[in-house]
Amino acid sequence: MERIMIRKVAVLGAGVMGAQIAAHCTNANVPVVLFDLPAKEGDKNAIVKKALATFAKLDPKPFAAKDRVQFIEPANYETDLAKLAECDLVIEAIAEKMEWKRDLYAKIAPHLAPHAIVASNTSGLSIETLAESIPESHRARFCGIHFFNPPRYMPLVELIPTARTDAALMDALETWLTVRLGKSVVRAKDTPNFIANRIGVFSILAVMHHTERLGLGFDEVDALTGPKIGRPKSATYRTADVVGLDTLAHVIDTMATHLTDDPWHGYFGKPAWLQELIAKGQLGQKTKGGIYRKEGKTILVLDVQKGEYRPAAGEVAPEVDAILAERDPKVKFEKLRTSTHPQAQFLWSIFRDVFHYCAVHLETIADNARDVDLAMRWGFGWAMGPFETWQAAGWQAIAEAIAADIAAGKAMANVPLPAWVEKVAGVVHGPQGSYSPAKGNWVGRRALPVYERQLYPDRVLGEAIIDRGETLWENDGVRLWRRPDQDPRIGIVSFKSKMHAIGDEVLDGVLEAVARAERELDGLVIWHEAPFAVGANLKQVAEACAAGQFDLLERTVAKFQEASMRLKHATVPVVAAVEGMALGGGCEFVMHAAHRVFAHESYVGLVEVGVGLIPAGGGCKEFALQAHRMAQRAAGGDVFPFIQTAFQTIAQAQVAKSALEAIQMGFGRLGDDIVMHPRELLYVAIRRARAIAEAGYQAPLPEREIVVAGRNGIATCQMFLINMLEGGFISEYDFRVGTAVARALCGGDVETGMRVSTEWILEVERHEFVELLKQEKTQQRIQHMLTTGKPLRN
Structure with missing residues (x-):
């Protein structure tokens, strides 16, 4: 090649x-x-x-x-x-x-x-x-x-x-x-709009057609065609606004002009309401108004029947919501098809017509069914592609239902399903590959060497099972395993908790995994699919606070700090393979690894102040240590300018919006790796761990002399907080939490320039964290986050 x-x-x-x-x-x-x-x-x-x-x-x-x-x-x-x-x-x-x-x-x-x-x-x-x-x-x-x-x-x-x-x-x-x-x-084959836009725009046209046919509102349709059916939150009409109504119109025109022999050509037109919006220059998000627009905090949606905007309040009917909650796709689709509710009929109709369209055009637009499904997942954010969805819902039953609707004149086009639909006998995707009408057989993936780097690529439903590796040890929170085909002496630690939150079971698992790696392996990689970790298990924290178990909480914080320090000072290199969110305690684990391999889209930050807490898994200690080291190379050796930057980062809960920013903000180091394709993350991390081990890795020793900013540093940080408070940017309790951040970063109530140990700063972190946990307002913030998923300003 x-x-x-x-x-x-x-x-x-x-x-x-x-x-x-x-x-x-x-x-x-x-x-x-x-x-x-x-x-x-x-x-x-x-x-x-x-x-x-x-x-x-x-x-x-x-x-x-x-x-x-x-x-x-x-x-x-x-x-x-x-x-x-x-x-x-x-x-x-x-x-x-x-x-x-x-x-x-x-x-x-x-x-x-x-x-x-x-x-x-x-x-x-x-x-x-x-x-x-x-x-x-x-x-x-x-x-x-x-x-x-x-x-x-x-x-x-x-x-x-x-x-x-x-x-x-x-x-x-x-x-x-x-x-x-x-x-x-x-x-893609050289056909108008290629694969994703061809299917995606037809899907939008089908939604528009059935919206009008059944008299549904745009907001009602968006409630139906978003996450409820595995589509993005922007659903259909909001997506049109984001893309631009003029852009959507252009793609529709391309189909109308170049696909005159398409059996669905009669639907390749712009509805009158869309033409009117474009004529008025209301093109969607880029013109601050389209199908939706915002007045103050109120979201308005166009009501075509009245020709005016009204507050958006689209909801899914309870009986349809119950159908969509069905776990078995076969049952779900049967209920949608047989229900008389307009919303259920709408959903069955749009799925039926997209299935029909894809089946008829597969041979001319793509090499195989897998390419269509992946194109829709990657290009339009669908959780499952059309052929995957069809197969999951029962291939033969759906094919018979589509054929019946075609015969009854209910489908958007009367062209019959192609013969290959029957030939696949219900398996368009299987261990043997995905069906290709052009080749008349199932075909495997493209065998380029680059895809050997993707140990766990995106798979379509029914595709061959992937090697999940060999388990070495596990508990309720962590699995320690390896891929012998990649490197039998590099262990992989994967968290098993929801959103990879870090609770007692994860901390115990990390400590045990490091101990086993030191005895039996050459290196350790922390990896699981995104998110990396959303921080501490707040539910466990809230339950302990409610029970007044603050001694238990202090021991848990001490265990968290111990786990972070074990990662940093392990006798074998620990590589953090980071994708997606690495927040709070997850960020602290990342900071303590010997090396980081970031996916480009990594969102990293210490966000504890949002729930009325401070970083206490060693995050403040790591920033204090960074400030000490940078000060040693600066004229005058003043540590505070570097503490000030860290303070603002933590006190404002700043989150890096990319791997590049994560390194720039101090959550990583200049020598860390950034991998552009997230599916290559584990491959690169295993090889990085091997390279570090082969280079004769030696764990860093715990620092016993860190110059800290002390009382003067705390006072200066408080001046920043006072300005924010007087400006109305923070609350009085934010001032309290920010002061705790300053104490931890500056080494506590000690003389400015004093030399302290790593253990000293960890103790200050732990003390400030537990004291905040005892405060009613912190407990309120934690409960509010658990209930709403949003921070509370109290």
Whole structure:
């Protein structure tokens, strides 16, 4: 397989997608030249610079850290095309106008490096037709690379070759997209809207059709088509607002224009209400109004019948909610199909028509059923793809129900189900692979070496069972195991608790796992699928507080500190493999590991103040130690400037929004690893643990002399809190909690500059933590968090 070296990327077009693709490349440490039209006046690069300036207002953030913007070089087509010669990959991401793209290809052609890969980020235009405008010298190195919005967060990239695209290049590009940009790649056929948008937009059209047919409200439909059926919280109509109603209309138009022979073509139109909103410039979230809009704190939704907005209050009927709560998919779908309630009929109708559509078009849009299911999961956030859902609900029974509805004229189209539906005998996905109508057989996954790094890839329902490894020891909270095929002497610790919360059983398990690793293994990895850990088990804490068991709680905190210190000072290296949230105690475990392997999307922070507590598993001690070490290298050796930064981080419960930020904020170190694709995390962590062990790992000794900020440091921190209090930003109890943070970070009530031991700071942490637990307002905050999932300001 060809190996490609992509040292610099050019992105053509600084619109919403182009600029964010450029941002994500810099997240992966790939510099970018971002092009757009020259400004008519002043700075020729003003259009690109304005696009980048808007990123500060976007949420979620396109950049993983603020400093990433420096790695994007603004450019324009008039004066800077020569810079294309430095670029190994050129991604075109301008508006979906075939003639505009062709003109741009002609303009860039003389400036392309001979080895450059050229790709279009089109969401639905023909790649073969676009290729006709690419220079002959680059046609074998041209393809479609379709990112999904927002590119940083959405896993899916559809890779679309032409008939002339070099096959080895496609494999190399899929490898690069997977490892370097962290993307989950699906190969799509060159058909309008490819796979995910083809199915996803049809699904939206089906929802719109049945919404109108059954007289349901948009908010009612969103209540039905969100998490209740395994779809994102934004459901259908909110998603349309987020994507942009003009963008949705464009994709619908693409289907209407290019899919004239589609049996469902009659439904490829924009409803009158959608056209009216677009005509008024009400395009959704980007214009602060569309199907939904906000007035003050009230969310309003468009009522089509009345032609005006009303408060959104969509709810699922109790009887339909009970059906959706059924655990057996076969029972659930049978009840939906036979229920006379409009909401149940709506749900059966949208599932039926999507199943029907996917079955008819599978052969022409994708290689196999797995690619369709994964595309919908990765590109639209569905918990299960359409074929998985169908198979789970009983393949044959659903097929018969669809056929009956087609015969009765209830389905959106009267085309029959294809013959392959019967041929698979109820197993579209199985241990042998996923069915491919084009090949007339079940096919396995693409066997690229890059996928050997994904020990636990995303699997579809019915696929072969994955090796879960060999258990070495476990208790109620922790499993210690290994993958002998990867490294028989590197242990893996996985938490078994809900959301991987850290309670007594997890602490006991961690202590035992470290002890066993020291006796029997060469290294230890802490890994489980996201989240890494959401902190201490608050339910256990609340129960002990209610019973007045503060001595027990102090012993538990001491055990937590012991577990953290055992991780740090173990005689074998402990590697924390972090994905998703690592909050509170989870963050403290991360900080105490010998090394960290972060997934790029890791959200790390010490958030204890939100429940009226402070970090007491060694988190304050670690920041005090960092401040001491940095002060030793600074002029004057003053520790407080470094304590001040840590204090603000903890007192304001700041959470790193990426692995890059986690390292910058002190939750990790510069030498830690960042893995772009989360499914590679365990593979990399095992090998990192092995490398550290082979290098002759020696555990650090506990520090006995840490210079602390003492009383003066505490007083200065309190001045910050007083300003916040007087400004109305914090409550009086927040001041109390913040003071406890300051005491722990500054070493307690001691002289400024005093030298103390690790054990001393841990004791201060523990004391302040338990004293806060005894306070009624902290107990109220803990209970409120358990009840609502939100912090209480009291």
